[in-house]
Amino acid sequence: MKYYKVLLVFGLIILPLVSTPLQNISMTPETNSTFNLQDDTGQSDLYSVNYIISGFEIQIDHAYYYDLDNDGYEDDVYSIITVSTVSGLPEHIDAKIYQYLTLPSGKTYYFSIEVTGFDATYSIYSEWYDVATESGWYTLEVTVKNYYFSVYSYDEDVLVFDPPKEGPPGAMPRVECGFC
Numbered sequence: 001m002k003y004y005k006v007l008l009v010f011g012l013i014i015l016p017l018v019s020t021p022l023q024n025i026s027m028t029p030e031t032n033s034t035f036n037l038q039d040d041t042g043q044s045d046l047y048s049v050n051y052i053i054s055g056f057e058i059q060i061d062h063a064y065y066y067d068l069d070n071d072g073y074e075d076d077v078y079s080i081i082t083v084s085t086v087s088g089l090p091e092h093i094d095a096k097i098y099q100y101l102t103l104p105s106g107k108t109y110y111f112s113i114e115v116t117g118f119d120a121t122y123s124i125y126s127e128w129y130d131v132a133t134e135s136g137w138y139t140l141e142v143t144v145k146n147y148y149f150s151v152y153s154y155d156e157d158v159l160v161f162d163p164p165k166e167g168p169p170g171a172m173p174r175v176e177c178g179f180c
Contacts, residue, residue: 055153056093058083058144061123065132065163074163075171077101077128080180081142081157084121092118095146101128104136111175123180130171132163 061080068076079099085091093115100110109131115122132138143156 055086055151056083056091056095056144056146056155057086058097058142058155058157060140060142060157060159063138063140063159063161065138065161068127069129071171074165075130075132077126077132077138077140077163079126079128079140080123081126082121082123083115083144088120090118090120092148093122093146094148095144097124098143098145099126100139100141100143101131102139102141103131104134104138109173109175111177113177124177125180126175126177129174129176131173133171135163135165137162 059082063079065074066078067074095115098112102108137160140159146153
């Protein structure tokens with residue numbers, strides 16, 4: 001009876017720590033893999049063992065230009081990225097997410113965020129103000145690096161889009177982001 005009470009108290013202490021809200025974003029490993037083991041008896045029988053690599057995948061869901069700051073110019077970029085576990089099950093995340101927006105001239109704006117939490121999927125939006133100042137193809141690249149004890153996972157995604165006209169020069173570029 002005392003054993004169960006200790007487990008219950010321990011569970012009450014641990015659950016709030018594990019279920020705290022996220023503070024930033026995450027990263028990705030690889031997909032399901034298969035490896036072979038040879039029997040110790042020296043025979044030639046091979047055994048196949050399936051396992052799932054833990055980690056996170058990243059995907060750019062949306063990136064396009066708008067007038068987010070209501071200054072009369074469509075010179076702002078709105079993007080949405082989704083970070084999800086490879087297994088589809090909730091996992092601990094302790095990751096850095098890097099976002100790079102490259103203009104047609106090669107000029108690159110970037111920022112990074114850190115995410116800590118426990119979940120299966122995270123959606124993050126970013127509002128890049130006064131950055132779409134050139135006509136041509138823009139490239140959004142997102143990279144996720146997850147570090148959890150000795151497990152390291154990495155993933156990236158790239159999206160290219162084309163704002164049709166130039167925005168006004170001289171405004172101060174800035175970015176805001178949060179969870180969807």
